[in-house]
Amino acid sequence: MNLKAETLAKIDEVITHYPVKRSATLPLLHLIQEDMGYIPEKAEEWIAAKLEIEPINVYEVVTFYPMFRRKPIGRRHIKVCRTLSCALMGGYKTCEQFEKEFNTHRGEVSPDGNVTIEFVECLASCGTAPVVLIDDDLHEKVDCAKAKQISDQIKAEAKKR
Amino acid sequence: MADLEQRRIIFKHIDEPGYSNDIACYVRNGGYEVLKKSVLRKPDELIDEVKKSGLRGRGGAGFPCGVKWGLVDRKSGKPIYLIVNADESEPGTFKDRYIMHQDPHQLIEGTMISCFANNVKQAYIYIRGEMPHGARILEKALAEARAAGFVGKNICGTTYSCDIFVHRGAGAYICGEETGLIESLEGKRANPRIKPPYFPAVLGLYQCPTIVNNVETLCHVKYIAEFGGIEYAKIGTPNNTGTRIFCVSGHVQRPGYYEFEAGKITMGQLLNDVCGGPLPGRKFKAVIPGGSSAKILRFGERYKGKRKVGADMVDYDWGVEDVPMDFDSLGMVGTMGGSGGVIVMDDTVNMVEALANINAFYSHESCGQCTPCREGSLWMKKITTRMVHGNARSEDAALLKSVADQIPGRTICAFGEACSWPTQSFIAKFGDEFKNYPESKKAVKPAEAQTLI
Ligand SMILES: Cc1cc2nc3c(=O)[nH]c(=O)nc-3n(C[C@H](O)[C@H](O)[C@H](O)COP(=O)(O)O)c2cc1C
Ligand code: SF4
Ligand code: FES
Numbered sequence: 001m002n003l004k005a006e007t008l009a010k011i012d013e014v015i016t017h018y019p020v021k022r023s024a025t026l027p028l029l030h031l032i033q034e035d036m037g038y039i040p041e042k043a044e045e046w047i048a049a050k051l052e053i054e055p056i057n058v059y060e061v062v063t064f065y066p067m068f069r070r071k072p073i074g075r076r077h078i079k080v081c082r083t084l085s086c087a088l089m090g091g092y093k094t095c096e097q098f099e100k101e102f103n104t105h106r107g108e109v110s111p112d113g114n115v116t117i118e119f120v121e122c123l124a125s126c127g128t129a130p131v132v133l134i135d136d137d138l139h140e141k142v143d144c145a146k147a148k149q150i151s152d153q154i155k156a157e158a159k160k161r
Numbered sequence: 162m163a164d165l166e167q168r169r170i171i172f173k174h175i176d177e178p179g180y181s182n183d184i185a186c187y188v189r190n191g192g193y194e195v196l197k198k199s200v201l202r203k204p205d206e207l208i209d210e211v212k213k214s215g216l217r218g219r220g221g222a223g224f225p226c227g228v229k230w231g232l233v234d235r236k237s238g239k240p241i242y243l244i245v246n247a248d249e250s251e252p253g254t255f256k257d258r259y260i261m262h263q264d265p266h267q268l269i270e271g272t273m274i275s276c277f278a279n280n281v282k283q284a285y286i287y288i289r290g291e292m293p294h295g296a297r298i299l300e301k302a303l304a305e306a307r308a309a310g311f312v313g314k315n316i317c318g319t320t321y322s323c324d325i326f327v328h329r330g331a332g333a334y335i336c337g338e339e340t341g342l343i344e345s346l347e348g349k350r351a352n353p354r355i356k357p358p359y360f361p362a363v364l365g366l367y368q369c370p371t372i373v374n375n376v377e378t379l380c381h382v383k384y385i386a387e388f389g390g391i392e393y394a395k396i397g398t399p400n401n402t403g404t405r406i407f408c409v410s411g412h413v414q415r416p417g418y419y420e421f422e423a424g425k426i427t428m429g430q431l432l433n434d435v436c437g438g439p440l441p442g443r444k445f446k447a448v449i450p451g452g453s454s455a456k457i458l459r460f461g462e463r464y465k466g467k468r469k470v471g472a473d474m475v476d477y478d479w480g481v482e483d484v485p486m487d488f489d490s491l492g493m494v495g496t497m498g499g500s501g502g503v504i505v506m507d508d509t510v511n512m513v514e515a516l517a518n519i520n521a522f523y524s525h526e527s528c529g530q531c532t533p534c535r536e537g538s539l540w541m542k543k544i545t546t547r548m549v550h551g552n553a554r555s556e557d558a559a560l561l562k563s564v565a566d567q568i569p570g571r572t573i574c575a576f577g578e579a580c581s582w583p584t585q586s587f588i589a590k591f592g593d594e595f596k597n598y599p600e601s602k603k604a605v606k607p608a609e610a611q612t613l614i
Contacts, residue, residue, distance in 0.1 A: 017326040019283075020367060025348035030290070030329055051348070064350040065331035067290045079291075083252045084453060084518050084613070085410035085504055092612040121334065121522055122252040122453075123291055126410035126502070127417045136293040 001046045007035040011050070021051045025061050029068055038069045066120070073116035074109045076154055079133040080142075082119040085126035090143060094130045095119060097144040101151035114158045165426065165434055168396065168404050171267075171380045172420045175259050182298055184305035187266035193309070195387040197317050199274045207278035211382060213390030215402040219256075220246050220337075220375030221452065221500045222575075223488040226382070230279055230372060232362040239369040243281040244346065245272055246375045247288040247295075248330055248337035251452035252522060253502025256406040256418055257376035261288065261295045265302035268376055269325065271383035273312060276323045278382075279372060283324055287342050290331040299327045334526035338574050339373040340365075341528065352530050353574035377406060398424035401487035405498070409436050411505035412443065424490065428458075429482025432505060443507040443609070447590075448481065450491055451499025453519050454579035456586035458484075464494040496586070509610045512591040513553075513598045516583060517545035517614040523580035531572040538580045540564050548598055549614050558595035562588045 003011075014027045028047045033039055044058040051058075062068045080086075080095040095106060098117050104110035106117050125131045128140035132147070139150060174180045174190065187193070199207060212227030233241060245268070249257040260268055268286075276284050288296050303325055306312040314322045333351050335341045340359055341351035343366050358364060365371025374382075381403055385393045394402045401423040410416050414437030421431075432438065432445065439445050445460045464479045468490075477493075484490055488498040506515060524542035529535045544561055547553070565584035568577045588595055 017328075020347065022348035023328075023346060026329065026331055026345065030331070053348075057348075060350055061348065065290070065333050067332035082518075083522055084515065085253055087518050087613045088411045088504075088506065088510065088515075088611060090611050120291070120332070121525060122250060122254075124249045124255045124258050124289070126253050126255050126504070127408060129410060129416075133291060138294075 001042060003032065003035050007031050015051070022053050022057070024051055025053075025058060026065070029058075029062060029065075033068060038072045041070070072109075074114055075158065076115045077135055078115050078117045079120040079123075080106075080117065081121070081123045081125075081129070081131050081133075083122035083126075085122070086130040089129040091130035093144055094132065094142050094147050097147040098132075098151060101148060101155075112158070114154060165430055167420050168422050169420045170384050170396075170404055171260065171377060172256075172406060172418065174267075175263050175418075180263070182263055182265050182302065184266055184302065184309060187264075188309075192266050193270055193306075193311050195383055196270050196273055196277075196311060199386050200277055200317050200319050200321055204278045204280060207274065207386060210385050210390040211278070214381075214385045214393040215390075215400065216378065216381050216385060216393070217401070217488060218375055219377035219381070219405075219501070221251060221454075223498060226374065226378055229362065229374075232360070233279060233372060234363045234370040235280070237363075237370060240283065241279055241281050242366045242369055242371040243272065243276050243279065243284040244339075244342065244366065244371060244373045245284065245286040245379060246337065246339065246342060246373050247286050247292075248334075248342060249292075249376070250289055250334040250337050251454065251500045251502060252519075253408060253410055253449065253452050253504040254500040255408045255410075256501060258292065258295065259418065260376055260380060261292070262298055265299050266306065267380050267383065268299075269302055269306050269312065271379035271381070272325060273306075273316065273323065274386045275372070275374065275379055275382050276325075277316070277321060281323055281372070283326075285326050285328045285346060285366075287328050287330060287336065287346060289336070290329050293329075296327050296329050303327065333528075334522075335528045335574075335576060338576060340574065342373065343371065350528070352528050353576070355573050397422045398485070398487055401489055405486065405501055407431060407486065407501050407503055409503045409505065412440055412445075412507035412510075413505050414438055414440060421486070424485045424487030426486050427482060428484045428486060428503075429480075431486060431503070433482070436505075439507050440609075443509065445481075445505065446508045446510060447506045447512070447515075449496075449502075449504040449583075450484075450486075451497045452502040453504065453522065454582055455491075455499045456496040456582050457590060458494065458496060459590040462590065466493065468493060509607045510613070511598075511601075511606075511610070512587055512594045513545060513602075514549050514613040516587045517542070517549050519583045520545050520580075521614060523576075523583075527576065527580065531577065533568045533571045534577045534580060537564050537568040537577075541580070541584050546614055548595075549602070553599040553602060555596045555599055557598075558588050558592055561595070 048055040102110040216226040217223040336351045340354035345351040361371040491498045520542040524538040565581040568581040
């Protein structure tokens, strides 16, 4: 496990927040996923050893919570809200626009590796539907034109790398 | 329209130009003064104020907050925990987001007063995983409050100490259910616990007495500690005290959040006068008044009965537009105020397709422990999706109803009810639309109609 020193420090700190170490399972998974991009199997074993629990205890958590992933994804993660208020305002079209822009399908890494597009459930911003969460940032009222504009920006940034 | 003024007590500073989420701005606006005064009072006195206020929980169930605090086992000798439910995941609900992002210290102050009142030494804010900025803002705000002596050791120079930590979820709706949340905070799958015996007030986090309250509820506590329970109870209507934040989404001209005195505004005033009415050229068809689990109301239907006004019983005969927006009135018309999420649908929406969208949500979010919920939510999704994308049959309405009817009352948690109510109410109110769907789906759709599944 090649974790950044900063991640290791945060891990040791966050464990002190709880009287029972196992409670730090979700925080550790978040920290490791932020550091490595996903949760490899060896991370599950590492967390288990760190928190003095069994690897299965970590595995069952990783497979329960939608935000944790056991495989790498594209460089940017586009999560389009699928739930009713967003769908009523055109969320499905927004998702299709992103799929078209990156020549991919929801749930897959785009061929150029730039993005992974996903449908997610209500993001608690239904008043500014349709909404899209890209990595950590929420984008509001994303109609097809705005989806195209955001896609162009992502592509331009990818070219510069 | 003077009576349609918002009464912003919780959202007072939301979207205020120049208002920022740092402690300096909060203190400049009188922040933490209530905490300073509260820690000099007797904890029981504060609990009493909350009882007198009539405050009902804003997370969904509307359970009286003072009663909840009264149920806490204080004799066990175990520590008492408080958890702020910041999981905000009920579709249609988006109020806690703005409190946490724009006014985090209001939540921290309300939480700390509640902790002091209940002799809590450790609290956690359980925030949904999809709000990473919210978590960072809260962490920064907590660090500021700790440095200023409002959180942590010796609060406001007293002998009372209590810390608050932020805990992030990871995308599962069921973490909003209080016992699922507790399991998740213990580092496990969020499988809700069976009650009895696992009432949080007795056997909650780490098998210790635990209080779980919604973000907004705790902000109301701060207001109650400041002005007193009796004054608070003068806001709103009897048994529905204080303000309510309505989150309006879907087909209205001005969606958004609006804070009004509970029960002092009707659905019609909210949707027409405040939110600007339907989109151009359209008509309202249906509204879900309290988050996606709440039973749907159909425009054009009437609700009749007797209700208490003061000491008298009076007849009422309401259309959807006439229903006052409070827990009891919405309960009387067969639905609920829930979390305050009002989802509006106009005449471009096909009800089979809208239900298919909702069913996909519940099927995805069932934790899977109880067979009726896991299988029932899946089959309701499969049937409605098939109706839209495959072969629809007129007998599907009856089939859907029979699946939905077999879930409630047979599950560990209230998700069982939550996932069956949409199907039950859609079929009860739009039964013809379901029966005619095999024919009507062939017709040309209005240009504005959206794909919903
Ligand atoms: C399936 C389900 C989901 C829930 N989701 C939330 C939620 O996202 N946020 C919330 O505050 N309460 C939610 N609740 C209600 C909580 O279980 C609990 O009643 C609430 O946090 C209590 O706080 P209050 O009394 O202050 O409202 C949910 C309940 C159920 C059954
Ligand atoms: S009712 Fe559904 S969500 Fe609740 S415990 Fe049972 S399976 Fe899980
Ligand atoms: S339905 Fe999309 S944010 Fe709530």
